[in-house]
Amino acid sequence: SLFKKAEYNLTKVKEIINDEYDSLFHTAVMEKGIILLQKENGLLINNTKETLRKSIETLINIIEVNNWTPEKCEAELECNIKDIGNFEAKIDMLLTKDDQYIILDFKWSTSNYYADLLRENKSIQLALYEEAVINNKRKNILAKGYYLLPQCKLYTCDDVVGNGVEKIEKTDARDLITMIQEGYKYRKKELEKGKIEEADYADVKLLDYH
Secondary structure, three states: OHHHHHOOOOHHHHHHEEEEEEHHHHHHHHHHHHHHHHHHHHHHHHHHHHHHHHHHHHHHHHHHHHOOOOEEEEEEEEEEEEOHHHHHHHHHHEEEEEOEEEEEEEEOOOOOHHHHHOOOOOOOHHHHHHHHHHHHHHOOEEEEEEHHHHOOOEOOOOOOOOOOEEEOOOOOOOOOHHHOOOOOOOHHHHHHHOOOOOOOOOOOHHHOOO
């Protein structure tokens, strides 16, 4: 990634954007977005190229304004959570400040889905990532959020400043990990009784363990 290439030095990141962005973008398209090279997608690829550059520059600004230090991209951490079990977290970007960690997950989306997850306290992914960092790093989490690349915006419930940051107020303040653990225990007990719960189309609030 761009940050890996720059050895997580923001000054180097900005230099690479200025000097090598076009070639890096072309390489990324060749590896993962070859369909964009088709003639009929010429306008799309140009729009994507400019949007992504603006998004990276906005992200850098947020990092600098908050005095965060990038530590690693695609950080892989294994974790075991009581009543849930083992899982591996692959965190898009880990940053640090004052001996605490910041977790960022990147999404290519223009919808309100991820903002709504945070607002309704249903972001299981970020909650599990937080547990993985705490278990592996033995440090507290200062902030976590979703950075939506096409929107050039960071959605978070934490105290983060800067252009491109939108703070979300939770409508449910309960601990999400505890809720997940209770859900696992409930389902396990029901299975042991020979019951299979079907709730694919039901409101989760109607379930006994919610």
